[in-house]
Amino acid sequence: MRDPPFSRMDLVSCRNLLIYMDADLQAVVIPSFHYALAPGGMLLLGSSETVTQHDGLFATLDKENRIFQRRDGPSAPIRVPPRFVPNGSARASALQLSETMQPEARTSWTKALAVANGRVLERFAAPFVVVTEDGTVVHYSSHVGSFLQAALGPPSRSLFDMVRHSLRHSLRAALHGVVETGRGGAQRPG
Numbered sequence: 001m002r003d004p005p006f007s008r009m010d011l012v013s014c015r016n017l018l019i020y021m022d023a024d025l026q027a028v029v030i031p032s033f034h035y036a037l038a039p040g041g042m043l044l045l046g047s048s049e050t051v052t053q054h055d056g057l058f059a060t061l062d063k064e065n066r067i068f069q070r071r072d073g074p075s076a077p078i079r080v081p082p083r084f085v086p087n088g089s090a091r092a093s094a095l096q097l098s099e100t101m102q103p104e105a106r107t108s109w110t111k112a113l114a115v116a117n118g119r120v121l122e123r124f125a126a127p128f129v130v131v132t133e134d135g136t137v138v139h140y141s142s143h144v145g146s147f148l149q150a151a152l153g154p155p156s157r158s159l160f161d162m163v164r165h166s167l168r169h170s171l172r173a174a175l176h177g178v179v180e181t182g183r184g185g186a187q188r189p190g
Contacts, residue, residue, distance in 0.1 A: 006036055007035065009037055010037075010038055010041050011044065012041070012044070013044040014044070014045055014049075015045060016048070018030075019046065019048050030054045031057060034057040034058065039070065040069060041070045042068070042070075043067070043068040044066065044067055047066060056071065057070070057073075058070060127143040128141045128144075129147075131159050133175075135159040135175060137158070149164060
């Protein structure tokens with residue numbers, strides 16, 4: 001509701017979930033889908049769902065099957081309805097609440113959010129590895145075993161020593177491209 005975890009996605013499928021949300025929450029979620037989708041990306045909804053209140057964000061491609069396409073243009077700012085603000089404060093925004101917290105409470109809140117974000121990422125994200133520019137591994141997600149294997153010899157933190165041989169060349173080229181262009185290359189190796 002507050003921060004879409006992914007962006008530049010080609011497809012978002014949200015079938016039969018919006019019907020359980022009231023209009024205020026839908027007014028947060030649907031613009032989040034627009035933000036998360038790449039230009040021209042598709043949104044697939046359930047048979048009882050629509051984006052008619054957000055025609056400026058999505059074009060209808062197939063009304064019967066509820067297929068919508070992201071319209072070009074900037075996404076609306078993500079807003080959080082007051083009742084979804086931490087601690088149930090109906091009037092305070094999340095920023096105002098954070099500013100009024102004691103430093104210890106703010107630190108606890110920040111740590112709790114970091115733990116929650118980490119759990120969601122580990123559970124729902126595709127396997128990933130965070131590396132430095134030279135390919136030194138600094139973090140593994142879960143389920144990377146189908147891409148990585150222990151290297152022979154002394155332990156190594158080099159991604160290129162651990163990645164399966166069939167992926168080594170394309171991974172090295174992808175990392176080189178990201179370093180050279182400075183643009184993200186968040187793609188899963190084939």
